[in-house]
Structures are given as C-alpha cells and as structure tokens.
Amino acid sequence: MTILLGIDTGGTFTDAVCMDEQGSILKTAKSATTHEDLCLGIQDAINIVLPENVADIRLVSLSTTLATNAIVEGHGSSVCLLLFGYDRDSLDLPEFKKIQSSLSVVFLNGGHTLRGDEQAPLDIKQLKDAITAHASNVSAFGISGYFGVRNPSHELTAKKRVKELTGLPVTCGHELTSDLNAPLRAFTVALNARLISLMQESITAVRDVMSRFNIHAPLMIVKGDGSLVHEAMALERPVETILSGPAASVIGATYLTDQEDAFVIDMGGTTTDISAVRNKIPLLNGRGSRVGGYRTMVKAVDAQTRGLGGDSEISTNDKNDIIVGPGRAIPLCSLSHKYPEAIDALAHQIKINTADSTAGNGRFFLKKTTAAIKKTNLTQKHHDILTSLNDSPVSEFNLAQKEEHPFLFLRYVDDLIERGLVIVSAFTPTDAVNVLGLYQNGSSKASHLGASLWANKLGIRSEAFCKQVLSQVEFQLAHEIIRHALYNEGIFDQYHKDSRNPLLMDRALRKEKNNNVSITVSVNRPLIAIGAPVNTYFPSVADMLNSRLLIPEHAAVAGAVGAVAGGILQTVRILIKPLMGRSLHRVYHPDGIKDFDTYPPAVDYAERIARETATNHAIRAGAKAVEVTLARHVNKLPHDDAQEESVIYIDAEITATAVGRPDIKEPAAT
Amino acid sequence: MKASVMQVEKTLVELDIDQIQNVVQKCLDEGIPAWEIVEGMSGGMTQVGKQFEMGEYYLADLVLSGEMMKEGMALLENKFDMRQMGKKGTVILATAKGDIHDIGKNIVGTMLTASGFKTIDLGVDCHEDQIIEAVKSSGSNLIALSVLLTTMVGAIKDLVDALAEAGLRDKIRLAIGGACCSQQLADEMRVDAYGEDAVKAVRIFEKLAKSMKQGR
Numbered sequence: 001m002t003i004l005l006g007i008d009t010g011g012t013f014t015d016a017v018c019m020d021e022q023g024s025i026l027k028t029a030k031s032a033t034t035h036e037d038l039c040l041g042i043q044d045a046i047n048i049v050l051p052e053n054v055a056d057i058r059l060v061s062l063s064t065t066l067a068t069n070a071i072v073e074g075h076g077s078s079v080c081l082l083l084f085g086y087d088r089d090s091l092d093l094p095e096f097k098k099i100q101s102s103l104s105v106v107f108l109n110g111g112h113t114l115r116g117d118e119q120a121p122l123d124i125k126q127l128k129d130a131i132t133a134h135a136s137n138v139s140a141f142g143i144s145g146y147f148g149v150r151n152p153s154h155e156l157t158a159k160k161r162v163k164e165l166t167g168l169p170v171t172c173g174h175e176l177t178s179d180l181n182a183p184l185r186a187f188t189v190a191l192n193a194r195l196i197s198l199m200q201e202s203i204t205a206v207r208d209v210m211s212r213f214n215i216h217a218p219l220m221i222v223k224g225d226g227s228l229v230h231e232a233m234a235l236e237r238p239v240e241t242i243l244s245g246p247a248a249s250v251i252g253a254t255y256l257t258d259q260e261d262a263f264v265i266d267m268g269g270t271t272t273d274i275s276a277v278r279n280k281i282p283l284l285n286g287r288g289s290r291v292g293g294y295r296t297m298v299k300a301v302d303a304q305t306r307g308l309g310g311d312s313e314i315s316t317n318d319k320n321d322i323i324v325g326p327g328r329a330i331p332l333c334s335l336s337h338k339y340p341e342a343i344d345a346l347a348h349q350i351k352i353n354t355a356d357s358t359a360g361n362g363r364f365f366l367k368k369t370t371a372a373i374k375k376t377n378l379t380q381k382h383h384d385i386l387t388s389l390n391d392s393p394v395s396e397f398n399l400a401q402k403e404e405h406p407f408l409f410l411r412y413v414d415d416l417i418e419r420g421l422v423i424v425s426a427f428t429p430t431d432a433v434n435v436l437g438l439y440q441n442g443s444s445k446a447s448h449l450g451a452s453l454w455a456n457k458l459g460i461r462s463e464a465f466c467k468q469v470l471s472q473v474e475f476q477l478a479h480e481i482i483r484h485a486l487y488n489e490g491i492f493d494q495y496h497k498d499s500r501n502p503l504l505m506d507r508a509l510r511k512e513k514n515n516n517v518s519i520t521v522s523v524n525r526p527l528i529a530i531g532a533p534v535n536t537y538f539p540s541v542a543d544m545l546n547s548r549l550l551i552p553e554h555a556a557v558a559g560a561v562g563a564v565a566g567g568i569l570q571t572v573r574i575l576i577k578p579l580m581g582r583s584l585h586r587v588y589h590p591d592g593i594k595d596f597d598t599y600p601p602a603v604d605y606a607e608r609i610a611r612e613t614a615t616n617h618a619i620r621a622g623a624k625a626v627e628v629t630l631a632r633h634v635n636k637l638p639h640d641d642a643q644e645e646s647v648i649y650i651d652a653e654i655t656a657t658a659v660g661r662p663d664i665k666e667p668a669a670t
Numbered sequence: 671m672k673a674s675v676m677q678v679e680k681t682l683v684e685l686d687i688d689q690i691q692n693v694v695q696k697c698l699d700e701g702i703p704a705w706e707i708v709e710g711m712s713g714g715m716t717q718v719g720k721q722f723e724m725g726e727y728y729l730a731d732l733v734l735s736g737e738m739m740k741e742g743m744a745l746l747e748n749k750f751d752m753r754q755m756g757k758k759g760t761v762i763l764a765t766a767k768g769d770i771h772d773i774g775k776n777i778v779g780t781m782l783t784a785s786g787f788k789t790i791d792l793g794v795d796c797h798e799d800q801i802i803e804a805v806k807s808s809g810s811n812l813i814a815l816s817v818l819l820t821t822m823v824g825a826i827k828d829l830v831d832a833l834a835e836a837g838l839r840d841k842i843r844l845a846i847g848g849a850c851c852s853q854q855l856a857d858e859m860r861v862d863a864y865g866e867d868a869v870k871a872v873r874i875f876e877k878l879a880k881s882m883k884q885g886r
C-alpha cells in the first residue's frame with residue numbers, strides 16, 4: 001500500500017493526514033503547535049496518524065509558516081548581496097531599512113541594458129575580491145544584475161564563482177522571477193538568502209522526526225502558489241514558500257469538494273482569508289505578494305485577509321450600527337473562564353450604568369507577557385499604563401475613571417494594543433453564540449452580562465442584540481466575498497470609487513424588500529468554507545449571496561490534505577523582441593540571449609527552450625510524468641506602408657507550464 | 671467655431687505662410703482665447719496630414735505646415751495665463767526614440783503650461799534612459815510621450831520596461847498621444863492614459879496628478 005503523509009504546521013494547530021494513492025483520506029490528526037520547537041507538534045501529529053506499516057509512507061509533504069513567520073518577525077541570517085550595474089540610490093526602499101543590520105550590499109560593475117546588451121563588462125577581480133571579503137561573515141549570497149532577467153549571464157558567472165570560492169548557498173534574481181523591478185528583485189533575493197539557513201534547520205529537524213519514526217520517503221514543501229517542491233529546491237528558494245499555509249488550505253479545500261472553480265473562505269478565530277481557485281489552481285498575486293509589510297516579487301496565492309472572526313471585537317459606529325472587527329479580542333466567556341473576577345466586574349458595571357452614563361462598556365485590558373516584543377519608542381505615559389496593568393484583566397471603566405482626559409488616555413492604550421503589548425477582552429460573536437445557546441464555550445455567565453450591557457445601551461433586548469451581532473458577521477462576510485470576487489475581475493476599484501455601489505450592495509445582501517427597488521446579487525461560483533466557526537455563519541452567507549455552499553468533511557485539516565493533494569507546477573517565460581533599427585529578433589532565454597534573422601525560427605527556438613527548461617525545473621522539483629503546455633502571447637501591429645514589412649512585432653512571450661505528480665519512492669526491495 | 675478661427679485653419683490647409691501671423695493676430699484682436707486659436711491650427715495640421723496621406727501634398731508641404739504652426743504659436747506664447755505655472759505638477763515631455771515629430775508635443779506642452787503645469791521638454795528622438803534620468807533628477811512623476819510613427823511603438827514598451835526595472839513604474843503616471851496611438855494601444859502597453867489632442871492632454875494630466883496625490 002502507498003500512503004502519502006501531509007503535514008500542516010503553523011497557526012494554533014499542527015495537522016496531519018494520511019492519504020492513499022487513490023486519494024482517500026485514511027487518518028487525520030490535530031495537535032497543538034509548539035512554536036518554540038515546531039517539531040514537537042509535528043511529532044505528536046504524526047504519532048496519531050502513523051500507519052501500521054511505516055514503510056507504506058512513500059511521500060511526506062509539509063506546508064509551513066516558517067518563511068512567513070520569519071519575515072513577519074524579522075528573523076533571518078546575515079547575508080551578502082552582490083549587485084551588478086545597480087545605482088546606489090536605487091535601494092532606497094523601506095523594505096531594505098528593515099533588514100539593513102544583517103545585510104552587506106556590494107555594488108559591482110556589470111549589468112545589462114533593456115535589450116540585454118552588456119551595460120558594463122563584468123570585473124572578475126572586483127567580483128572575486130567581494131566574494132572573499134564577505135565569505136566568512138555571511139551564511140548565504142544573493143545575486144542580482146540590472147536587467148538580469150533580460151540577460152542573466154553576469155548573475156550566472158557570479159553564482160559559479162561564489163560556489164567555487166565559498167561553497168555557500170547562492171541564489172540569483174532571474175531564478176526567482178522574470179519580472180522587471182531591479183530594486184525589488186534585489187530585496188527578494190536578499191530575503192531569500194536570509195531564509196536559507198532557517199529552512200535548512202527546519203528541514204533537518206523534520207528529517208530527524210521522520211527518521212525517529214523510521215519514515216524513509218522524499219520530503220516536499222508546499223510553495224505559496226500551492227504547488228509542491230522537493231526539499232532541495234525549497235532550500236534554494238525558501239522565499240517561494242511564503243503563504244504556504246493559506247495555499248495548502250485552498251488546494252485542500254478544493255480537493256475535498258472536488259471543485260474546479262470556487263471561492264475558498266478560511267475563517268479562523270480572529271481573521272478570515274478569502275481566495276479564489278480557477279481550474280483547480282489558486283489565483284496568484286500577479287504583482288507579487290506582501291508579507292508583514294514587505295513587498296516581494298514572489299507570486300503566491302492571492303488571499304485577502306480580513307479582521308473578521310468569532311473573536312473579533314464588537315463596536316458601534318456613530319449611527320449605533322453594530323460593527324464586527326477588525327480588532328481582535330478575547331471573548332468575555334474565555335476571559336472569565338480564566339479570571340472569574342471579571343464576572344463581578346461586569347455585574348458591577350450593569351449596576352452603575354444609568355440612562356445617561358454608559359461608561360461601563362464591558363471592555364478589559366490585559367498586559368501581554370511575551371518578553372520578545374521590543375518596547376521601543378514608547379513615551380512615559382505608555383510606560384505608566386503598562387505598569388498599571390498586570391496579568392489579570394483591568395476594566396477600561398476602572399482605568400479611564402482615574403484619568404483626567406479619558407479620551408486621550410484611550411489613544412495611548414490604542415498604541416499599545418496596536419503594538420501587541422496590550423490585549424483587549426470584550427464582547428465578541430463567540431459570546432453572542434454563547435448567549436443564544438448555539439454552543440457552549442467557557443463561562444456563559446460573562447457572555448450574558450456583556451450582552452446586557454450592550455443591549456441596555458442600544459435599548460434592545462439581549463437576545464435581539466446577539467442575533468444582530470450574528471447577522472452582522474454574516475453580512476460582513478458576504479460583503480467581503482463580493483469585494484474579493486469583484487477584485488478578481490479587476491473591477492473592485494471602479495466599484496469602490498462610487499459610494500452608491502456599496503449602498504446598493506447593502507440592499508441586495510440584506511434582501512431588503514421595503515424599498516421601491518430590490519436588488520438581487522449572486523456569486524456564480526460555489527463557496528467552500530473551512531475553519532471552526534463556519535457552520536454557524538455560512539448557511540446564511542451563502543443564502544445572501546445566492547450561491548452554493550460546500551463545507552467539506554475534513555475541513556479542519558484542509559491544509560494537511562492540500563499538502564499531499566497538490567502537484568508540481570513550474571512555469572518558464574521567454575520573451576522575444578525585435579531589435580529596433582536592426583532586422584533581428586532576439587530571444588531572451590534562461591541562460592542569455594540569442595539572435596535570429598527572422599521571427600519564425602526565433603519562436604521555434606524559444607518554445608523548445610521553454611519546454612525543456614520547464615520540464616527540467618519540474619523534475620528538479622520532484623515530479624514524474626511531466627506534461628508541458630505552451631502558450632504564446634504575441635504583441636503585433638499591422639503596418640500598411642508598402643516599403644516596409646507588413647507586420648510590426650512589438651514582442652512575444654512564450655510561457656511553458658510543466659505539471660506532474662510527486663515522484664514517490666518505490667517500495668524498498670525485500 | 672468662430673469665423674476668424676476657421677480662417678486660421680484654412681490658412682494652414684492652404685499653406686499660406688505669409689498670412690498665418692496676420693490671421694492669428696486678428697483672432698487675438700477679437701479677444702479669442704489663445705487655446706481656441708491653437709485648436710484651429712491643430713485642425714489645419716490634421717487636414718494637411720490627411721492630404722499628405724492621400725498623396726495630394728508633398729513632404730515639403732508638411733515641413734512648411736510645421737513652420738507655419740511654429741510661427742502662429744510664437745504670437746500666442748505669452749498669451750496664456752502663466753501665474754498658475756507649476757501649481758498642478760511637473761510634466762516631462764518627450765517624443766519617442768526614433769521619432770522626430772514635435773509639433774504635437776509642443777502644442778501639448780504649451781497647453782499644459784497654460785493650464786498650470788510646469789513642463790520639462792526633453793525634445794525629440796528621446797531614449798528611455800534620458801527620460802528616466804529626467805524623472806530621477808526632477809522628481810517629476812508625470813510623463814507625456816508623443817509617438818507618431820508606427821515603427822516606433824516599441825519605444826513605448828521600452829519606456830514602460832525601463833521604468834519598471836528602475837523601480838519607478840508605480841511612482842509615475844505615463845500618457846501617450848500622437849498619430850499612431852490609440853486607447854487600445856495604451857491598454858496593451860500598460861500605459862496609464864491616451865489622449866487624442868492637447869485639450870484632452872490637459873484633462874488627463876489633471877486627473878493623473880490627482881490620482882498620484884491620493885496615492886493610487
């Protein structure tokens with residue numbers, strides 16, 4: 001029997017699934033993620049799903065938040081960036097400032113022009129000196145040349161030299177992207193280099209866990225586009241694993257529901273991710289994905305994250321409409337479970353609130369105890385607030401009461417919340433669910449008291465208030481899905497520009513019938529909802545959107561399923577451009593440039609090279625039975641001047657897409 | 671169109687170079703705004719172009735019409751309200767590499783200055799590197815590229831690519847215009863806007879400047 005083992009580490013839980021070759025799910029597991037040492041969680045999860053015969057496991061595939069977390073938290077090792085033909089001031093990006101301290105940048109002669117001609121020759125001596133000068137202080141090298149994606153020859157020469165002279169890992173800009181943007185390419189290469197040793201550590205650790213269980217199988221990692229790569233390739237290009245987790249969930253959700261086109265909504269405690277799938281492939285962010293405020297040139301799943309979940313804070317706007325999120329809060333029920341004194345505080349607030357003073361608002365602050373957070377740029381006032389808080393919750397009412405300027409005081413607290421130094425506890429949708437008795441969670445007493453505070457303030461009954469909270473969650477979810485759908489069509493900006501559009505959309509989503517005109521809206525692709533709270537909210541959401549809802553059986557472990565359900569996918573793009581003023585057609589291929597007198601042989605050559613390169617990449621990524629599809633996009637204009645050729649080629653782009661299944665290990669001969 | 675402006679247009683089409691300044695002056699005397707006179711001259715130029723295409727006019731006639739345009743403009747140059755100059759932003763003007771047509775670009779420049787923009791004119795046959803240099807040194811984030819020759823359309827793409835590689839594409843707005851341009855071409859080349867005449871050019875840059883300020 002052949003078993004594929006999928007693991008999804010990150011978030012709160014580490015999940016594992018065993019799948020057979022026919023794609024049936026045999027076993028699933030969930031265990032707590034151990035952030036200090038991810039391997040413990042992985043080990044626990046594997047332990048639960050381990051098949052009787054361990055030798056049946058022929059592939060282990062991992063989706064990991066390693067790269068994403070490292071970038072967000074600013075981790076990474078010291079690296080050296082070799083740049084050819086770059087302007088010194090071109091690295092004036094905010095991104096570079098954040099990684100400055102562990103980055104050595106060397107500006108070298110070389111680089112190319114738009115046409116792929118040498119801008120300046122490579123200075124081998126200068127290059128060699130730079131490599132030897134930095135080799136002992138860094139863990140990896142990154143290389144990028146100006147217009148290196150039009151002619152990578154300088155990058156390739158430098159890569160060879162780095163390998164010969166140092167043996168250290170080294171990655172080039174043209175290997176990570178074929179898009180233009182020299183400064184951002186340099187940054188992406190630097191980011192990649194920084195992650196290599198972290199990726200190495202975690203691959204070694206996972207390998208250790210595997211051998212502890214006697215699992216001998218290839219190890220693959222999920223990339224941010226949802227496809228798989230062999231561990232060796234992931235080591236060269238760790239930056240491509242950003243958003244690995246969301247991508248695996250999308251692939252898993254689509255696989256579990258057997259859909260080709262759909263919207264996938266992953267609802268967690270505090271956030272909801274929305275993404276789209278077309279032809280079983282997640283839609284990618286063509287402009288490059290952002291992670292933790294950093295722009296990159298990596299094309300990963302285009303998941304939009306919204307601060308909307310069961311643990312989102314409830315507030316009201318100036319019209320007293322209920323708003324959910326985007327801030328997160330510890331639900332009152334969970335708070336009082338740990339700190340029963342919160343119940344008394346809430347009861348006291350109800351008592352003191354009168355018709356004209358509703359200062360008791362059921363909001364609490366806690367100090368976050370994690371030591372890792374830097375307390376820079378804080379004023380004395382911020383520090384005073386932090387000292388006045390301790391590990392048990394303090395109500396906003398009690399704190400603000402002592403202040404001369406409560407409003408100003410709350411601004412300071414907001415700063416601390418934004419920096420993650422203070423956590424809020426308040427009424428959340430989870431509390432509303434509790435009050436309505438939909439399911440039990442923590443202490444429902446606190447939820448009831450919180451609901452009363454709100455209901456009194458709004459002049460309605462507790463139950464009515466809680467129902468309003470839930471329908472507001474549903475409404476906001478529906479609206480976010482519409483926005484994402486419009487964004488995918490490229491018309492969100494137009495929609496958003498005119499404030500009447502959202503107004504009409506409101507009317508459609510709330511199915512209002514009291515006006516002269518009713519509007520019906522429908523989302524024409526199914527919604528796949530995964531995540532713990534979706535059963536509560538999504539039936540209504542799908543109803544608002546008049547679309548089909550699918551909640552797969554193994555939704556809770558969709559990421560782990562996605563890790564083994566995905567395949568290998570590698571694309572190669574080759575550009576062909578006529579050289580202006582000369583009747584030559586130039587092919588910009590992955591190793592350099594090649595000129596042709598006429599257009600047809602240039603295309604033939606480009607297609608052949610694209611096919612070969614994509615196939616090779618797919619095999620290196622660990623694929624078998626590789627299939628390649630070619631696409632040709634030609635930009636040309638008719639030209640009716642009798643003396644000249646009748647068609648003017650602006651450029652043409654050949655795209656080769658290679659797909660394949662992971663090459664699983666053959667059973668050991670016995 | 672007012673009779674005297676029509677006279678300007680007719681004078682251009684008839685290539686009566688001795689009369690051009692007289693008819694322009696007549697319009698000014700009647701208090702006709704300068705930009706209306708420019709429109710008259712542009713109309714004339716377009717007709718000359720059509721006649722040339724149909725083989726009715728010779729190349730020498732084209733050159734002559736260009737000269738007439740310049741003479742007419744000479745009278746108008748100081749008639750625009752320059753107090754507003756530069757308030758709306760700075761536009762870099764250039765004719766694409768390989769292309770030497772500059773009459774249209776100059777009119778666009780005059781109209782932009784007249785309506786409150788500062789302009790930096792890089793002239794004709796402009797290589798993308800020159801334009802990038804100008805963007806970097808001036809800090810301007812608006813570019814007007816004039817392209818008349820179909821054979822030089824590739825220059826638009828080259829400029830877009832060079833801006834992208836320099837990391838500037840998102841920081842600037844680029845508009846194109848001229849005989850061989852169209853909205854479709856602008857879309858294909860991922861250019862922010864296309865305009866068919868100088869009046870449109872002003873509106874386009876007002877809009878683009880505003881969108882830059884809003885960070886979009």
Ligand code: B12
Nearest residue numbers: 715719770771772773774814816819820847848865867868
């Ligand atoms: C005058 C002229 C010339 C003059 C130019 C003098 C000069 N200093 O500019 C001379 C005689 C030098 C010339 C030379 C050539 N020309 Co010539 N020329 C013309 C003609 C007749 C008029 C151009 C003109 O000035 N129009 C008047 C102005 C006001 O209009 P405009 O340029 O279109 O500009 C307006 C709008 O387009 C817009 N606009 C312009 N730029 C921009 C920019 C932005 C951002 C915006 C928003 C708007 C905008 O606003 C302007 C004002 O309203 C055109 C015909 C035509 N239909 O355009 C041919 C034409 C452009 N020429 C042509 C050709 C082929 C040539 C030559 C190659 C001829 C030859 N065989 O040698 C050479 C090219 C030399 C070179 N390397 O550039 C062809 C181009 C064909 C093609 N599709 O490629 C045309 C179309 C004539 C034709 N049908 O054959 N030419």
